[in-house]
Amino acid sequence: MSKPLILVTNDDGIVAPGIRVLVDIVRPFGDVVVVAPDSPQSGKGHAVTLEQPLRIKKVNVFPGLEAYECNGTPVDCVKLAKHVVLKDRKVDLCVSGINHGSNASINIIYSGTMSAAMEASLEGVNSIGFSLLNFSFDADFNPCRPYIEKIIRDVMEKGIPHSRLLNVNIPNPASGRIRGIRVCKQAEGRWREEFMEATDPRGEKYYWLTGVFQVDNLSEDTDIWALKHDFISVVPSGHDLTTYPSIPELKYLEV
């Protein structure tokens, strides 16, 4: 009997510490194949590469494991994994991350980590994106390991209902003590952006995107609430963006 096939990817790039931890965690669960970007791809959302050719290269980054780096986006990695690397072999689980930084609330939309997982879920594969609320490459992943193992074990046993995608965010309490896991909804929030303005040596202005994240609701059923209270948040997520209650209200547009 063949072991489950597990695809691992991320958006911080194949040499980021987070993907190394995730690979370690999933190894006992099946045959692991890694296809990840060759450079940081944070904030790439669901971008695919249409105007440039894609390249994929076998690399020896994880001893004893089949691993590939790709010059495209996280979504490109999942597409190349399916078609070029795995030649349409059935994938049993896709895990993406562990991202260095939060993908809670509306950040699922901007996140390469979550978009990679969503791309796999579109193909019917149970998919989980993991993110730790710590941007540092020196982040301590030890406190969250047993929780990630539990989530993966449960999902491999029971699957993910409906759209097969989980957005898992992990708090980073100073104490190191995570209080548990909460299944919740995406909080309403938004970026209050500013642009850092600077001037290049030729006198031309340029801008760097920056900003602070602002949460609009902090009710107990949201991911941001869970994280603020040192719980891991699990948000079942999907790809149907229709706002159903609006349909009857907009019927007047029809001619």
Place this chain on the structure above:
Amino acid sequence: MSKPLILVTNDDGIVAPGIRVLVDIVRPFGDVVVVAPDSPQSGKGHAVTLEQPLRIKKVNVFPGLEAYECNGTPVDCVKLAKHVVLKDRKVDLCVSGINHGSNASINIIYSGTMSAAMEASLEGVNSIGFSLLNFSFDADFNPCRPYIEKIIRDVMEKGIPHSRLLNVNIPNPASGRIRGIRVCKQAEGRWREEFMEATDPRGEKYYWLTGVFQVDNLSEDTDIWALKHDFISVVPSGHDLTTYPSIPELKYLEV
């Protein structure tokens, strides 16, 4: 009394014919400002540019109109428009497109056109993405003009309920005869991908993403059904990706 402020953007780039038509259509409705990418940005999804500085340049592309080109993604354009160009002046409407090609069904996720509109909707701005089912830059936009005018007029009068975002796709019937407008939901569909494999002069393989779109359901309440029957599809869309029915089913994950 000041006129409504209308932001126009797209993902095909500021010189694409589609944005020219859209600018023409919205001019009578208010003060129009254009901020659009300086190069094609199709398939960029909700990507933002974090690793590169952004530049924005005033250009004289639309006689008598304030217009800027930007080296970033469509979402970058909307962010720069808000913060750098308009200095947080209240935008009354954001229109994106007219995209050359369909953004119906799941394509909303990959689409730079729709992501730009979604970004504006996240700021509470009524936003509409328009797409014509014809990739050619010689496409005939005349049959759809009165319908786009109607939708914009209605939205400026009554607003968009809930998440303030409409995904409007326009059929391209050989007859040129559009039958009307239908308000509907996003159809389930997926890309059946293939990669075109080729070899570069140094003997290295590379890949181009290609594929055909496949629809899973064709019920009468979907955008794909409307388009196949020569109706314009209007899908009210949002940014809350939570799959609510899954929350109770996944409570077993909690510890």
